[in-house]
Amino acid sequence: MNSPDATAGSAAPHRSGFACFVGRPNAGKSTLTNALVGTKVAITSNRPQTTRHSVRGIVHRPDAQLVLVDTPGLHKPRTLLGQRLNDVVRTTWAEVDVIGFCLPADQKVGPGDRFIAKELAQVKRTPKVAVVTKTDLADRERMTEQLIAVDQLGREAGIEWAEIVPVSAVAGEQVGLLADLLVPLLPEGPPLYPEGDLTDEPEQVMIAELIREAALEGVRDELPHSIAVVVEEMLPREDRPADRPLLDVHANLFIERPSQKGIVIGPKGQRLKDVGTKARRQIEALLGTPVFLDLHVKVAKDWQRDPKQLRRLGF
Numbered sequence: 015m016n017s018p019d020a021t022a023g024s025a026a027p028h029r030s031g032f033a034c035f036v037g038r039p040n041a042g043k044s045t046l047t048n049a050l051v052g053t054k055v056a057i058t059s060n061r062p063q064t065t066r067h068s069v070r071g072i073v074h075r076p077d078a079q080l081v082l083v084d085t086p087g088l089h090k091p092r093t094l095l096g097q098r099l100n101d102v103v104r105t106t107w108a109e110v111d112v113i114g115f116c117l118p119a120d121q122k123v124g125p126g127d128r129f130i131a132k133e134l135a136q137v138k139r140t141p142k143v144a145v146v147t148k149t150d151l152a153d154r155e156r157m158t159e160q161l162i163a164v165d166q167l168g169r170e171a172g173i174e175w176a177e178i179v180p181v182s183a184v185a186g187e188q189v190g191l192l193a194d195l196l197v198p199l200l201p202e203g204p205p206l207y208p209e210g211d212l213t214d215e216p217e218q219v220m221i222a223e224l225i226r227e228a229a230l231e232g233v234r235d236e237l238p239h240s241i242a243v244v245v246e247e248m249l250p251r252e253d254r255p256a257d258r259p260l261l262d263v264h265a266n267l268f269i270e271r272p273s274q275k276g277i278v279i280g281p282k283g284q285r286l287k288d289v290g291t292k293a294r295r296q297i298e299a300l301l302g303t304p305v306f307l308d309l310h311v312k313v314a315k316d317w318q319r320d321p322k323q324l325r326r327l328g329f
């Protein structure tokens with residue numbers, strides 16, 4: 015009984031651990047997380063700093079399990095919310111097994127990147143991989159330039175890159191290679207999550223993020239930071255036949271000032287209606303069940319500066 019397989023000793027050990035991507039707003043962190051996991055778990059948007067929650071995506075492989083923690087962008091704190099977000103980022107860095115620093119290929123290495131690199135250099139023990147993202151947007155010459163600049167950035171900041179990897183999450187190029195390079199940097203260990211789990215983020219938080227994402231689309235630049243969404247209740251509708259279930263989702267969309275209400279709601283409420291429809295479709299796709307979304311807009315005055323409100327809104 016229990017005679018060990020003759021090949022077992024030579025097989026690579028199973029590895030498991032945590033990784034996070036850092037980088038300037040819009041560097042492509044969320045998109046890369048999604049590409050690695052293979053399904054939409056993190057929220058992407060072409061507006062900066064829309065990722066508030068640490069959504070984890072889980073990459074399952076026969077030889078490893080890689081848990082991705084998606085952090086908000088590090089930025090100059092101007093409000094209490096800004097300070098809290100930066101604290102979240104630093105705490106995350108100290109806890110993960112490997113950090114991927116995302117630098118978009120189509121943008122020169124700049125002061126924002128140097129700021130992050132300086133902070134990263136202080137997290138001494140965690141291996142750091144430089145990920146040059148959006149390679150589909152750069153020609154060969156630009157790529158060469160960027161790879162040299164990234165190497166240089168590491169040297170200036172005192173970071174020894176474990177790897178420098180160019181990827182395109184959109185074109186699906188080198189995403190598998192990135193996973194191959196991250197895995198050996200994880201500690202040996204059994205899977206941390208059951209197979210098939212893609213994220214352990216509570217459903218309500220993911221749903222709130224989907225609504226927020228829909229609400230952000232096409233609004234003015236200053237609005238993103240002023241929107242927060244809280245899912246108040248999710249209940250299966252009573253008296254529905256078993257083959258036609260319906261889930262009632264009640265959510266509040268908070269803005270900071272009454273003057274923002276018009277922007278969010280739109281003429282004759284059309285904009286809010288569109289946001290609701292779009293978010294509902296995404297929620298249905300996520301949960302695999304028909305949904306009735308009841309969405310209300312509320313003013314929570316200056317919520318970004320008020321600790322009590324921040325707690326209520328989940329920060």
Ligand SMILES: Nc1nc2c(ncn2[C@@H]2O[C@H](COP(=O)(O)OP(=O)(O)OP(=O)(O)O)[C@@H](O)[C@H]2O)c(=O)[nH]1
Nearest residue numbers: 040041042043044045059060062063065148183184
């Ligand atoms: N062409 C191209 N665009 C990309 C790629 N990856 C991301 N993008 C785009 O870049 C924008 C920002 O991507 P995100 O993944 O939201 O960036 P992020 O770093 O998570 O942004 P924050 O949440 O603001 O920190 C989006 O419009 C993406 O579609 C890529 O590989 N190629």
